[in-house]
Amino acid sequence: MPELPEVETVCRGLSAVMTGERLALVQNHRANLRIALPDGFAARLTGRRVQKLERRAKYILARLDDGLIWLIHLGMSGRMSILPKGHNQPPLSKHDHVVFEMGSGVQVRFNDARRFGLMTFIEGDPDQHPLLKDIGPEPLGGDFTGPVLAAALKGKKTPIKSALLDQTVVAGIGNIYACEALYRAAISPKRSSHLVQGERADKLVAAVKDVLREAIAVGGSTLRDHKQPSGELGYFQHHFAAYDREGGICQVCAAAKHPKSPLIKRMVQAGRSTFYCAVHQR
DNA sequence: ACGAGAACCTGTTTGC
């Protein structure tokens, strides 16, 4: 489900109720997520105070007061929900795999129907952890520039759409924002990666940053699973120009008064749907 | 070494 903007939204939501709070009670109702929960998962978290929550790529890292890092990935369908303090908590639903009770009385539930998500612990430097060590630059950071992207794409023959999904090229982009960024940058998703250099790379970097910032500002995109931890939906799906808009008119071409008024097309690349305009994306 | 495709798992939508 979640790409960078959705994970960022979840991270901020959790941060509001977890930062500085103690994990008073942790219960896991199902241990076989994508990676089995580590031995003693609940026991190692219980009693710990959460010092800080941060996002890296599509991961959430929670720093605990004993130095341990609690690593969370939401996979495709993972969701965190916050239930305010109260005695009328709704019953656990089928895929509520882990429940966290904070010292404040607030409850946080991790729900993940498809179980592609994971939770584990990192001891020591998170940048050296196998799940994180090969991940590329954060797209919203100063390290992600046109020349940096161009260098990462040099010699790559895979289509640029697939390269954007490659977390070693750039962190946090998934299927929605890869489509949207290419659409905005007017680059064909089929274009061979090594041909995205110079000005094209600059343009793509700018498009990636813009679309991610805009999406974060409205709480990410809700297609089916994503909710902000508060329960509120994301709203960026209303701003999609390409993703999930097969057959819709291309607004870029319409604005340019293109005589053919082209429609958004859908194709499959590396097993994932790509939505694009075959006219203005070259 | 690289890239494409399958696999992981469940739920929902689409098509015959």
Next chain:
DNA sequence: TGCAAACAGGTTCTCG
């Protein structure tokens, strides 16, 4: 209506 196939925001393994 009913059932099967296709599809879904991700990652990782296998195979050619």
